Amino acid sequence: MLTYAIKRIALAAVILFVVMLAMYGMVFLVPGDPASVALGPRATPALKAMLTERMGLDQPVAVQIWRFFANAAQGDLGIDVWSKRPVLDQILEAFPQTLLLGVVALSWALTLGITLGVLAVVYRGTLIDRALGLVSVSFISVPSFVVAIYLLLIFAVWLQWLPAIGAGKAGDIPSQIKALILPSLAVGIGWVGYLARMVRASMLEIMAANHIRTARAFGLPERTVVTRYALRLAIVPTISVIAVGLGSILSSAVFVETVFSRPGIGTLITGAVFKRNYPVVMGTVLFTTAFYLLVITAADLLIAKLDPRVRDALAR
Amino acid sequence: AEGDTLRIRATADFQCLDPKNMIGELDEIIPRCTQVALVRLGDMRDGNKWQPWGAEKIDWIDPTKIGFTLREGLQWSNGFGPVTPEDVKFSFERIAGSDSAWAYQFEKLDHVEVIDARSGIIHLKEAFAPFMVIALPYYGGNIICKAATEKVGGSYTTEAPAECGPYRFAAWEQNQKVTLTANPDWTGPKPAFATVEIYIVTDDQAAQLAYEADAFDFTKLAVNATAQIKAAMPANSTLIEAQSTRYSWLVINQNAEPLKDIRVRQAIQYAYDSDAVLLGAYDGLATRSTGVVPPTSPFTRASNLIQTRDVEKAKALLAEAGVSDLTLTLVALTDSTTQAIAQIFQANMAEAGITIEIQPTEDAAYWAAGDKTAGDGYKSLELALMNFAGGIDPTENLVWFRPDQIGIYNWAFFDSAEFESLYQQGLTEQDEAKRKAIFNKMEDLMEASGDFIFICFEPYIAIHHSNIKPVIMADGHPDPVMFTKA
Amino acid sequence: MTQPLLEIDALNVTYTDHGKLAALRGASLTARAGEVIGIVGESGCGKSTLAASVINLLPQAAQVTSGAVRYKGADILTLPPEAQRSLRGQDIAMIFQDPMTAFNPVLTIGAQLLDFQHASPASRAEKLARARTLLSRVGMPDPDLTLRRYPHQLSGGMRQRVAIAAALLMNPTILVADEPTTALDVTMEAQIIHLLRDLRRDYQGAILVITHHLGVVAELCDRVYVMYAGEVVEEALVDDLFHAPRHPYTQALIACDPGHFTDATPILPTIPGRLPDLRNPPTGCAFAARCPLAEPICANPPPRVEISPTQTALCHKAGGRP
Amino acid sequence: MTLLSVQDLALDLPLRGGLLSALNPKARRSLQIFADVSFTLNPGETLGLVGESGSGKTTLARALLGLTPTTHGQIHFAGQPRRTPADFATLRRDTAMMFQDAIASLSPRKTIGALLAEPLTIHGQPAPKAKIAQMLALVGLPADFATRYPHELSGGQARRVGVARALALNPKLVIADEPTAGLDVSVQGEILNLMTDLKTRLNLSYLIISHNLAMVRHVSDRIAVMYLGRLVEIGPTRPTFAQPLHPYSQSLIASEPLPDPRKRRQDLAIKGEIPSLLNRPTACVFQSRCPHVQPICRTDPPTLREISPARFVRCHFAHPTGALS
Amino acid sequence: MRWPADSRALRALIRDPMGLMGLVLVTLFILMAVAAPLLAPYDPVALDVRAKLKAPSFAHWLGTDQLGRDTLSRIIYGARTALTIALTAIGLAGSIGILLGLIAGYGPRWLDAALVLIFDALNSLPMMMFALAIITVLGPGTGTLILVVVLVSIPGYARLIRAQTLSLRSADFILAEQAIGASTPRILLHHLLPNVFGPLCIVLSMDIPVVIMLEAGLSYLNLGVKPPTPSWGNILYDGYTAIRTSSTLVIAAGAPLVLATLGFTFLGEGLRDALDPRFATARPR
């Protein structure tokens, strides 16, 4: 397993390199420059040239990549073209917010989603199953910005229970938690439905297996049969979906971050792409890629841990 | 306002506070509070009148010289001593002729002469009437501390090395909030609020909801929210409806193959339905513009040459030009207003038999579309919807249509020598009536070329709690310093 | 006579996947304390179905259309689910026929053996010790290693032994073993037979063994039920089964056993013909089509002929001399 | 000419250890599944492989067809060495396998008909309904089974489908892992008769793995006995059964239950500690249970040696008369 | 030759009330898309700014949008774009994802590593940047949009399939297929695929609304449909900007999205159950 982990890390390094290479290729392709976006006609050619130089884009691509990795190795992800703030600082400010949002949203999804999925299996074919089906599919299909707006309207405007915007005061944990509830719901609700349906699907398949009959034949309580014998197996396919999802929450939460005015990696990267603030784009992509690889590798290891057959297949 | 705190909303975080490199909304609002400028502009609804601010006295000595005396007791923070004319000289001269985006405002600056510890003279290269309102009140007009700036290497970004303004920068939660507190050392007129909290909310919908949830006291709104908000006005609130300096127009590129014939361009001008656009995209809150000079300005043109829509005429012109089955591509930004204009325009043209393909384009690619340094695409660009937050003086808006702007911002390839010479006259002419004639003629030239359709100056809509009285600058940004309690 | 521990009474089970397939047609069986019951019969005649119905864990497609399964007098099939569950594994344990898929593939053997003792108040360590003891009693090498392994890492015979150990964990009163030794070599098989015999001696329970291996029947069982096409066609003491079988099917079966022949025979004896289609079971004797003694009367439903108090046969002709 | 020859085949599977063992290759433990396996099989011959449960028979059978990798040794089939996946792919055209677990080896989402048609279509033969029915009939199942799914079969019925699938293509070599487990004696007889018939008609070779000694005795020409990953004895069937030479073979044959309740055995033929796979006995693998164990058995590994013509035994003390000296 | 399992699956599907509902909904939506010109009361692009954002009335059952176009007609026509794009993109991404996932899970380890590299790299690229780059190379258009969606969705699908394939690759029945000489494609498609398809089938049907929304999001990068062509996604976005003025638009466009997802999801689940022989007939207890 450790050798597998080592191989996986080596692979991750290669992936990072490939991703950055692709990013540089894209920078080369995509039209537009930061000065024009920010200033429109006031962007003087001198200013444009200065920014291009500041972003290092006047160098040959090989040099750019080499510099990027050499600096990144020393913890320097470059500086923002405008504010000249280190990109790493911006990432480190935005990242915890997004991570928190993602993790909380995912916890909703995991707790609610799995519960709904399991309930649907337990009550398979009954009205409850069907009602849960309707609810979870509706969760999936209502776009998150619509959810966000209505949550805002109900809980912040009408009821005034929760704050409408922001991520809470720094250092004030209760206010941060309050500020997290609505956005995490808006992000998580689709996932709730998603997980509920997936768990139901894989559980149904497993509940028909012989070993479930064995577990029942030993008089195991139905709860144990469902959770330990069926769910444990059923969760395996959902793990890779969750991992890919958590990886993409970094960038897909933009809409919700916008509506709730929360800072975050998604906003950072999307904003930087649209503003052609390439040092921020590059630094953030390196960071998010590393994070994504971490998550997906952890997921791979978790799958291998949960399913010994996968472990053996990978050990070969 | 909650007690002594003013809470306003901004649409994006700031990036750079150094006047030389500042770019956006908050970049400019903050220095307006924490730095000092010689003059200050009043509310745009009151005609952008200027008043001395950092200068206790400021006046034209002759058409190329402005003399000023700094207010008594202006002190830099962080122990950098009093504000001096030396600082003024440093602040202005570092921008003039530099690569700064605001260099154009100081194009006519020759130098600043220091007279004594509090007074100096601004020397211009030639007479330039609008200097007082174009250059001095904001952006490059903000005075920074020479000693402090040189100490940090000649420029700074997010942290001003020395401040001198009614407020001090107190706290920053990135992408969330900026807090300013009253500067105890400020000797000028005291601001009405001890604290200003600026909340960063990108989305207009969200901002409106947040306002209703009492997250702040003042916010700009989306134009299309006006009807609903008027119908159900939140308690204790006041709505601001005004004309902004943001003007919007359609570019018809005379250089593009199918548009080379002026009759085709005119056909488009005739087929354009202004009423539908204003109603559909602006909820009828704007009136048709007659050019790029704001209607609030005394220099504004009385009317368009083509005042009424005439589809038959358009068809006739097309037939005359021998054009049929005309298909044109319209480049338009992706915001909902622009897209609404584009679609209405598309329908207008369809009535005249012209097919319009709308090409929604995000910002950066949009700017590249007409940029001669980004390939040859700008030559064959056909139609584009443009808008731009203009200045106060007509020259600030007309400058973009000069021949040397072709391939930069003059996407229409509008190439008029007469226009250029009128522009130069307009810069130096001091007589208001003559200036008006010059500018009106310039706009006539633009329209007659068939290269432009003037759409409107966009309405400015904002809402605020009735217990405050906001002040809004010509660029649409609020000026927290001048807000008062009502 | 004491009340039987287990009594299966005229059980009818139908599979509904493909039309209706009558897997059990009025099968009855009794087992008393201290007995080892053998069940033999044609492959596909419903033995496993019978076994699964003892703990009411038939596949979803199966339906009990009539009959009862009484454990100590109470009909299991109509007990509330919770009561059924508390019987399972504790009073009635089951060794399923297919040991390959009987275990959860993602839990270690140890974890599963611990879970199976969920009703026991013993500590975790005691339960582990119990599992270890039983694993070595069924002849598993390295019980400790086995506890840490996953089902797919064990050989067929090993899984079968683990299944036997699992069934014995809670000292069940009734042990239903569906072909428990098919994957075991004969030395292991002998060891298991010894184990089961000891068990019967110690616990006064009943053991039901389903097997095709007549040697196992001879070694282990007291009484035997012979099944054919969903019916019990003969019930006999083990000695009578081998030495005085009365139903023609039983006779043919015994005659086919290669265990009888010491020398290699190129052609092994078989029972010619096919088992009847259980979707349209014959109204008369199900074996008639293959029976050397068949007569026209066999087209009528055969009577259950009581040959002795311990032997019955479902045959028109069993009444006469064998 | 031999059809299949195996030399020195061995397989070790790594055992999962903790972190430390992964870092230190020396501490890394592996399970030896089998080792030192050598034998040959001639065309038309049936080799019966019997032995202790868990001794590696199934794994060996899979290794012969390249379904499981080996760590050491060579396999020759039809004179060709078989090493790479491509080698084995060609080999599998001439071989067939019946799996120990009948139900699990049938693809669960296919109908029996589709499963039976599969070997035919794979090898480019037509598979009309009549042919499928014929295949089913051969193993004693009615034609309507073609529409059933594997989980709808009883254990024995699934086994018969496996047999039909294996025999469909008239392979040269059939490896049968417990081909008759779970079948009643009559069906078992039918299957074996069918196999014998094919063998004589088509000169098939079989490697039959079974715990059913009576059946092995009837169908095989030679038998091989396996114990804890080693072949301990190989020899012609009749003499081997009559007089097994290895002490394990002796106890194995003595343990066979007889189909007569009057001849019940009261004692076990083989006792002693079942050896651990982790600490497999050095030297002789049977030492821990051998009634005749001597000091040398704990120090020197015995080799498979020819004691009398065609009879090979892996024991220091084996003697042609069967007595252990 | 084929065995009559298919008609049986269909019957099983129809007998399951949820599956039937899915089938009906999907059929209705497809019919709606096909017969849009017959069904729509108005020209979906005819605008009348004087009648903008009207509440539902007899003339306009679902009201009008911000340019005064009839919402109902736009939704009926919008089904065309929404369904074509979603179905093509999901279909393509699903098939490629399945194929690559199977290969990664079943093939040699080095191939697995190479594919995982591609999946992870693709998944790491920021979507907007990626989309912008692809547009620059291939030019704008629906094809490009579909390509973007396909490329960004493949990794998720492939990883799901890969993980499941890994746990089945040495199952007995796979070995049995190898032993009878089944080719790798055959094993992948005939034997592994049906056993790993269940969860993916659900995910695919649930991703349909995601793609519809993505189409609207990307159409602002000049991908996908050009204005004024209606699609559910862009109606929803229009609705979003007008949400406080009139929520009819969001609700009117949201409802068919929810219904279509319900349809596809239940059809997907129903199909999966129907295709699984163990569920086809087993009635719940």
Ligand SMILES: Nc1ncnc2c1ncn2[C@@H]1O[C@H](COP(=O)(O)OP(=O)(O)OP(=O)(O)O)[C@@H](O)[C@H]1O
């Ligand atoms: N799920 C099912 N659906 C339909 N028919 C089934 C199902 N399970 C078993 N059957 C059929 O029911 C009959 C009895 O099956 P059962 O498994 O009880 O037989 P058995 O006596 O145990 O056979 P074997 O000795 O081969 O294991 C067989 O004909 C079989 O084909």
Ligand SMILES: Nc1ncnc2c1ncn2[C@@H]1O[C@H](COP(=O)(O)OP(=O)(O)OP(=O)(O)O)[C@@H](O)[C@H]1O
């Ligand atoms: N995937 C695996 N991982 C680890 N060990 C395994 C694996 N498969 C088999 N083994 C081990 O290999 C040994 C031999 O197993 P194999 O299945 O070949 O035995 P066998 O002789 O066929 O036994 P049986 O007669 O019980 O079927 C056993 O100790 C088993 O635990």
Ligand SMILES: [Mg+2]
């Ligand atoms: Mg059975």
Ligand SMILES: [Mg+2]
């Ligand atoms: Mg085996």
